[in-house]
Structure formats: C-alpha cells, structure tokens
Amino acid sequence: MQTTSELDFRQISWRTYKKKAVNEIVAELGNKDIISTDDEDLKTHGYSEWSTVNLDTLPVAVAYPRTTEDVAAIARICHKYRVPLIPFSGGTSLEGNFSAPYGGVSVDFAFMDRILQFNKDDMDVVVQPSIGWQDLNQKLANMDAGLFFPVDPGPTAKIGGMIGTNCSGTNAVRYGTMKDWVINLTVVLADGRVIKTRRRPRKSSAGYNLNGLFVGSEGTLGIVTEATLKLAVIPETYSVGVVSFPTIREAAAAAAGVMRAGVPVACMEIMDDVQMRVVNLSGSTAPRTWKELPTLFFKFSGSKASVAENISTVQAITSRNGGEDFEFAKDEREQKLLWSARKESLWSMLALRKNDEDVWSTDVAVPLSRLADLIEVSKKEMDSLGMFASILGHIGDGNFHESIMYNKNDPQELEKVERCVHNMVNRALNMEGTCTGEHSIGWGKKESLLKELGQETVDVMAMIKQSLDPRWILNPGKIMDVPWLPKETHATKADVAVTPIRRLTKQRASE
Numbered sequence: 395m396q397t398t399s400e401l402d403f404r405q406i407s408w409r410t411y412k413k414k415a416v417n418e419i420v421a422e423l424g425n426k427d428i429i430s431t432d433d434e435d436l437k438t439h440g441y442s443e444w445s446t447v448n449l450d451t452l453p454v455a456v457a458y459p460r461t462t463e464d465v466a467a468i469a470r471i472c473h474k475y476r477v478p479l480i481p482f483s484g485g486t487s488l489e490g491n492f493s494a495p496y497g498g499v500s501v502d503f504a505f506m507d508r509i510l511q512f513n514k515d516d517m518d519v520v521v522q523p524s525i526g527w528q529d530l531n532q533k534l535a536n537m538d539a540g541l542f543f544p545v546d547p548g549p550t551a552k553i554g555g556m557i558g559t560n561c562s563g564t565n566a567v568r569y570g571t572m573k574d575w576v577i578n579l580t581v582v583l584a585d586g587r588v589i590k591t592r593r594r595p596r597k598s599s600a601g602y603n604l605n606g607l608f609v610g611s612e613g614t615l616g617i618v619t620e621a622t623l624k625l626a627v628i629p630e631t632y633s634v635g636v637v638s639f640p641t642i643r644e645a646a647a648a649a650a651g652v653m654r655a656g657v658p659v660a661c662m663e664i665m666d667d668v669q670m671r672v673v674n675l676s677g678s679t680a681p682r683t684w685k686e687l688p689t690l691f692f693k694f695s696g697s698k699a700s701v702a703e704n705i706s707t708v709q710a711i712t713s714r715n716g717g718e719d720f721e722f723a724k725d726e727r728e729q730k731l732l733w734s735a736r737k738e739s740l741w742s743m744l745a746l747r748k749n750d751e752d753v754w755s756t757d758v759a760v761p762l763s764r765l766a767d768l769i770e771v772s773k774k775e776m777d778s779l780g781m782f783a784s785i786l787g788h789i790g791d792g793n794f795h796e797s798i799m800y801n802k803n804d805p806q807e808l809e810k811v812e813r814c815v816h817n818m819v820n821r822a823l824n825m826e827g828t829c830t831g832e833h834s835i836g837w838g839k840k841e842s843l844l845k846e847l848g849q850e851t852v853d854v855m856a857m858i859k860q861s862l863d864p865r866w867i868l869n870p871g872k873i874m875d876v877p878w879l880p881k882e883t884h885a886t887k888a889d890v891a892v893t894p895i896r897r898l899t900k901q902r903a904s905e
C-alpha cells in the first residue's frame with residue numbers, strides 16, 4: 395500500500411471534464427437521453443431521505459445506459475478522465491451507499507429492467523440489474539412458473555443494488571441471503587472490460603469465487619449488468635401467526651428457542667411495543683389493530699401437515715416464554731396486510747414525522763445466544779432518550795434494527811442519536827457480532843467496519859480494490875476511505891468533481 399505522504403488528490407474543474415466526458419459518452423453512444431444533468435435528477439441520485447447519512451455533494455450527471463456495451467463505454471470514458479462512477483438501482487440502501495462524495499456520474503439502470511432468459515426446468519433466471527425483486531416475482535407468477543425469488547429487502551429494491559449490499563430480508567432465516575442465490579454475474583470492470591464470473595450450473599468449484607467478491611462490494615469493484623439467479627419452489631401452503639409478550643427479553647428468548655429447536659420457520663420477525671403502535675397508527679392493517687406489546691411475527695410454509703406441526707411446536711415454545719394468545723391471519727388478504735405492515739414499517743415511521751424530523755434506521759447482528767441481552771440493553775438506552783424510537787428485526791438471524799426519530803437541525807438530538815447508535819454497534823461488536831447484518835457499510839459505517847475487522851483486514855480489502863480499480867473511480871469512499879484523500883475532501887460543491895487520483899510530482903502538489 396502506498397502511504398498518504400506519497401499520494402494526494404487534485405481538484406479538477408468539472409466544467410473542463412464535463413464537456414470531455416459527457417460529450418464523449420453521448421458521441422460514442424449516439425443518444426443524448428443517455429445523460430441527464432437535471433437538478434432534480436442529481437438530487438434523487440445523491441440524496442436519500444431514509445439514509446442514516448447524507449453528504450453535501452451530489453453526482454454531476456446521471457447516465458441511463460440501455461445495454462452492457464453502453465455501461466462498458468461509460469466506464470471506459472470515465473476511467474480515461476478519472477471521473478467517479480456510482481452504480482444506482484432502487485436507491486433504497488440506508489448507509490449513504492450511493493451518495494456522491496466526490497461528484498462523478500451516477501449510473502442508473504432504469505432502462506435495464508428485463509428478464510433476459512427464464513430456464514424453468516433449471517429453476518433459474520437471467521435478469522438485468524434494474525428489475526425489482528417484487529416485479530420479478532410478479533412476472534414469475536404471471537408465467538405460472540411455480541417458482542419465486544425469495545430474497546426480500548426494501549419493497550422497491552432492485553437486483554443490482556441487492557447484489558451490491560448482499561441484502562437479505564424476512565425470508566433469510568429460511569432461504570439465506572443474496573449471496574446464496576447468485577449463480578453468475580456479468581460485470582463491467584472499472585476500465586470497461588466485461589467479464590462473467592461463472593457459467594450456469596447451480597454449483598461450481600472452478601477457480602476463485604468471484605461471485606463472493608462482487609456480491610456485497612457495493613459497486614466498488616465492478617458494475618453488475620446481468621445476473622443469473624436461482625429460484626425456489628413456491629410452498630404448497632402458508633400461514634401467518636402473531637404472538638405478543640410482556641417484555642422484549644421474553645420475545646427474544648422465545649425466538650432463540652424456536653431456532654434452537656430447529657423449527658424450519660419461513661420467517662420470524664420481532665417488533666417492539668413502539669413499532670406495533672406505529673402499525674396501528676399507520677392504519678395499514680385496518681380495521682384490524684394489534685396489542686402494543688413486544689411481538690413476534692411468524693410465517694410458516696410447506697405442506698399442510700408440516701405447517702400444522704411447526705405451528706404447534708412454536709406455540710409450545712412461545713407460551714413457555716410468556717407468549718400470550720397466538721393469533722393467526724384469517725385469510726390470504728390478512729396475511730398480506732400483516733406482512734406488508736412489517737415490510738413497510740420504516741415508511742410507516744417516516745409517515746409520522748413532523749417538520750424537520752428524520753428517522754435514523756440501522757442494523758447490527760450477533761450470535762443467537764447474545765440476542766436477548768443485546769436487545770434488552772439497547773431498548774433500555776433507546777427508551778431513555780425521550781425520543782420516538784423502536785426496535786424491529788429479523789430475529790431468527792440474530793439481526794435487528796433500531797429506528798429513531800430525531801430533529802436533524804437540533805445538534806443535541808443528533809448527538810444523542812449518534813451516541814445511542816454507536817453504543818448499540820459497540821455492544822454488538824463486544825458480543826462477537828457485526829456492525830451490519832444486511833444494510834452494508836456504505837459511507838456511514840466505515841469506522842465501525844474498522845473496529846469490527848481491524849486495519850489489516852480492511853487493508854486486504856483495499857488491495858483488492860486497488861488491483862481491480864487502480865484509479866479508485868468505482869463508488870469511491872464507500873466501505874473504506876480513498877487512501878490518499880483526507881476525509882473532509884467530500885465537502886465540495888456540486889459543480890466540482892474531485893477525482894480520487896494521485897499527485898504525480900512534487901511540483902504538482904503546489905498547483
């Protein structure tokens with residue numbers, strides 16, 4: 395690794411490079427619509443109201459490629475001019491993952507949203523990055539495929555970003571996370587070369603596992619333009635049940651008991667009393683309302699006999715842990731309402747904001763046996779803030795989220811929230827946990843990553859980045875700092891691109 399003293403950055407007027415890079419992209423692709431510099435477009439591609447962190451910079455342009463070849467050309471040109479490239483799919487990530495600290499071009503795949511190949515007999519599908527997981531499942535249902543894609547993060551998330559964050563969701567306890575469903579990727583590298591990571595069998599031990607490298611790399615190593623994904627068989631039947639508990643510790647202990655008993659639940663989610671109140675207030679399951687107590691949500695799936703057996707085992711475990719009145723959704727409509735109340739809980743919370751309020755929503759994960767301790771202490775600290783704050787999470791994976799409403803213009807409130815989140819992360823790390831179970835690092839959790847894995851491990855990540863993207867143009871500043879840029883350099887004006895390049899000579903240093 396080069397040291398900071400050998401390296402530096404220089405600011406390049408975007409006006410100089412905009413003309414060159416944008417004109418060259420338009421000339422090469424022969425389509426003016428491929429690039430937008432519209433202010434609103436720049437804002438939606440650099441700012442997110444549900445992200446824990448937003449920067450005072452925006453991308454300087456948004457590119458809308460139609461094909462892998464378009465993406466390769468954009469990368470080649472941006473590589474030549476050392477302009478940062480930030481892939482953008484659904485824009486639902488939560489840790490400033492697609493923010494533009496050094497300006498650059500956001501690459502939005504909105505026009506690359508098709509199923510390219512459906513191999514029903516092989517139970518796989520080849521898709522472009524901008525197809526949403528919900529749209530994919532709707533299309534599979536329309537084809538009467540009997541198959542579905544089980545990874546379910548934010549409702550409007552898309553496959554490219556889901557690969558970027560190695561996301562999961564409520565189904566992960568049964569089906570695993572995004573990395574488990576990727577067979578093969580087509581990836582455009584920083585300099586415009588195009589590679590495929592594998593062919594199409596469901597397993598392969600040929601060479602390095604490049605899928606494992608690109609999944610979760612947050613657009614910092616390559617740009618995914620096609621993905622071959624495994625599909626799962628739709629279970630014969632579903633049932634959704636809800637059970638409340640006097641305390642969050644008892645709810646967490648019941649969840650751990652279900653996991654240790656080896657019951658193959660399809661989903662197991664926790665919501666605290668505050669989050670249940672949010673569901674009631676949002677009216678999203680009206681006319682039905684719920685007890686405002688710590689609650690576990692279960693989804694059971696499989697054959698009718700196996701579902702009945704799993705329900706009875708879970709009922710026994712929850713009642714041993716203080717669970718009251720197991721209630722079931724009456725019909726399919728109620729099942730959907732109940733589940734969407736869980737999936738949209740963040741939006742329900744956002745809908746309750748007043749004036750300048752924001753919601754800080756972040757996650758950690760710990761080994762199962764530590765979950766009850768972690769949740770109980772974190773909940774106590776959150777309640778002592780005197781702010782509207784809730785806990786919810788994918789408890790079967792030892793993964794939970796804190797969501798805290800605060801006034802972003804009040805420095806004291808901001809400081810309180812930051813401290814509370816840091817304490818939660820530190821507690822999780824002290825319990826051999828991780829600073830993020832599914833939201834990834836982005837801009838917001840770089841220091842936590844360093845604490846979690848240590849400098850040497852992060853240096854190995856930087857070496858991989860360096861060898862695949864020597865000019866650090868791919869989503870720079872995410873996961874780890876650009877080694878030769880001081881942290882404060884992201885505070886540039888939107889019309890200036892700071893390219894993360896090295897100062898070549900001493901003379902240049904004074905330019």
Ligand SMILES: Cc1cc2nc3c(=O)[nH]c(=O)nc-3n(C[C@H](O)[C@H](O)[C@H](O)COP(=O)(O)OP(=O)(O)OC[C@H]3O[C@@H](n4cnc5c(N)ncnc54)[C@H](O)[C@@H]3O)c2cc1C
Binds near residue numbers: 553
């Ligand atoms: C209401 C709500 C609920 C949520 N629930 C969950 C949940 O249950 N589980 C969970 O895991 N997450 C959840 N999230 C977070 C979010 O949905 C996930 O992080 C999701 O994976 C992001 O997908 P996206 O398409 O929105 O990605 P984006 O936000 O567009 O991008 C995410 C990252 O991937 C990179 N990227 C995007 N496209 C590509 C590409 N083609 N090639 C390479 N890199 C790319 C981006 O540069 C960025 O770093 C939730 C969010 C919301 C708003």
